[in-house]
Amino acid sequence: MSWEIVIGLEIHAQLSTKSKLFSGAAVGFGAEANTQTTLVDLGMPGALPVFNKEALRMAVMFGHAVNAEIGMTSVFARKNYFYPDLPKGYQTSQMDDPIVGIGHLDVTLEDGTTKRVGITRAHLEEDAGKSLHEDFHGMSGIDLNRSSTPLLEIVSEPDIRSAKEAVAYVKMIHSIVTYLGICDGNMAEGSMRCDVNISLRPKGQEEFGTRTEIKNVNSFRFIEKAIHTEVERQADILEDGGKITQETRLYDPEKDETRSMRSKEDANDYRYFPCPDLLPVVLTQEYVDQIKETLPELPTQKAARFISDYSLSEYDAGVLSSSRPMADYFETVTQTANDAKLSANWVMGELSKLLNQNQIEIANSPVDAKNLGQLLARIKDNTINGKTAKDILLDMWNGEGSADEIIDKKGLKQVTDTAAIETMINDIIAANSAQVEQFRAAEPDKQKKMMGFFMGQIMKASQGKANPGIVTPILMKLLKG
């Protein structure tokens, strides 16, 4: 049978506020256990939460970015359950009245088409602490540094139909929250986590199948793999005439399998009710409008501008606008080099290759955008050719200085003197008479191929410094005799 995949996503984005959602404790990754806590985060008796207005601002920003209704009155609710790293015995979240209501996002897919994914809601909630099970000799340790860290939980409609669409959607959310500066997007440190709801239904059927939820998938690649694995598992069961159990599952990337965590029957009754320690959050239209005005250019707007301002292809514009550091980097390179296409090719090509090889984020690139732009400017003004430029980039990557310094130091300035080039070509013709005769006897389209040999010889002789644009017509003329 042919199955249609139905996917809905819940993304937890950790908001990059300085302090916690309900206390003044600092938010940060990697601090010594229980040092970033106040009475509130520790759940001490009599401690009371105070709502961080910065988290509110960030949530409203996100709402605007996904074309959503803003909850003018939102209410914090308590989600009650017992867990050792949940110090109050409840998580303060939002239930009936979230800060962000219905919205949508137009996601650009790999093939250039656009897919609209509905946003059901996005709500603010506090994170729990962490249980530590190692080094405690059969006991468990609790670290409450993460307790009450602000999260924005972004819930999508079940509009996604493939793993590729899911990844494109998550990448889009990732780029939006990082563009807005409301989340650092660091998935490895858990700043963005994903719960994937998956079900299958026979193609053409309207009714949804029974879904499973895969919890806490924390990389784009794992999202894709987890979906493939889970879809396969569900399809196998359904095709054998079995039934899917509604449950929460975990994805194990090492074994590439999902396994059951808890079934619906074991699910907690969270006994949500409005938190009596916090007043409803009531917004004015003025406040909501003000925040809208502070919204930076978002990825899709930026891509559109790249196409119109720099005549980039849709694909290039999409790649270059996918993250704010990438887009900022590209724009600086372009402004320095004054050639958008050349800049796009280098940022997406040579630079990205180096970044990927060394697993470095573009924001931390050892070659900054201005320096790369200056290197490209030297290609543009014929000081060097592209091949030399690649070598120089490597030197720059290794910290040997700016493009101009390396060109000077290594004497890499391109030879553009036509007389010198003519002498060089004549020497090569004289030294390779057999090849010259072959060339002269060949058909014109064959000649074109044979040009490569002579170009190679010239570059070798000039140590790569001969300008190919100048060499080619002279070489052709002299070869033809």
Add this chain to the structure above:
Amino acid sequence: MLEQNISSLVQKLRNKEITSLELTQSYLDKISELNPSLNSYITVCSESALAAAKEADIAIAAGTAGPLAGIPIAHKDLFCTNGIKTTCASKMLSNFVPPYESTVTAKLEQAGAIMLGKTNMDEFAMGSSNENSHFGLVKNPWNTDLVPGGSSGGSAVAVAAGMAVATTGTDTGGSIRQPASFCGITGLKPTYGRVSRFGMIAYASSLDQAGPMARSAEDCAHLMNAIAGFDPQDSTSAEVETQDYLTNLDQPLTGLTIGLPKEYFGEGLEQGVADAIRQAVSEFEKLGAKIKDISLPNLKLSIPAYYVIAPSEASSNLSRFDGVRYGHRCDEPKDLIDMYTRSRAEGFSKEVQKRIMVGTYALSEGYYDAYYLKAQRIRRLIKQDFVNALNEVDVIMGPVAPTTAFAIGSKTDDPVAMYLEDIYTLSVNLAGIPAMSIPAGFSNKMPVGLQIMGDYFTEAKLLNIAHQFQQHTDWHLQTPNMDKGA
């Protein structure tokens, strides 16, 4: 020395007629004498109190003293006190020493008050008789066979028996007013949000409110001056300006309109209590007030609404007592669930467990709408009743409780009878308005409390009305004969 009011004590301290050290020592002596029989204190802080008294004397001499400098008071044992055991009268917290100070106790300390100790209460403020304490029941100084009321029973008894000049209490459904009534003292439950809840161990967050308990309205005004006000650490505290609660005390009551809700004088009200209240009301008429019959039609619904909302919030508020980070943890837990269940079963009394279970049930999926949401709708109706009534009259008066103090053990097996004790007080908490209990006579040789309920943030008006009554009556000056009781 022990029968003085705060104003005259402050005067005598400033005039150096007495020292705070002497005053504090005399209260500590009284505690030593009476507490073994009355059990109104859980913790007595003799050493720190005397040290603070010495400092107060120095500050008074230096002219840098706060308005309550040197005045010995005590706190209900649910206000967290830095470095001093705070138990909530529960086994769960019997060894809990907070590393922080509640706003109420911090403000009183800042005003110069001396903390004598922490007073007994019903466990987690759940109760109307102070029989439900891990540290033993509290006895009424007027008759030690009777209860002092609850949950702030220890605080009421400390004042009534002269073991503190004044005390703090909290009122979730009547827990300041009812024990004040049973013990013949004056108590004020302020408007919800008037006094910070920070550092106050929560029972039902949307109802809990701290307030003063003292011999007179004037003494309550002294404490209110210290504790009222907005607190950025409590999101539900009100950003409404406070006033000097002492300045309006002497305003005459001419033209005051008092509403008497017929629901407060119906079935279940003890005759002697009714008589004392009528007598008090006629006293107000003599002072120039007009009386108007009014109705608060939804009063009866306040009991079911309260006993859904308060336990619901409590079931969540008390979840943090799980044996993980502080408080009681059972011995040798087999696993996590065993640790939770046994720690909580051992740490909480039956009454607390009962309310947690009721609240858990009311919030459960499938029951939430029928219980919690319906109770919230009733709450709005009750609030509206008060708003309507207070459009017609300036204040509302009635009894605090249907009876005077009842016998120890007489209602412990009948929870509904116990809950009915709160019929006249619960609705005030549901509406969030301020209310007082002031001594207004005796029935069966036991004090009767008159309740005065007012509009939001009219504490100064209520104190003024109570003070005027106390200027013309001496019920509040009556003290129990401790020779008989103790």
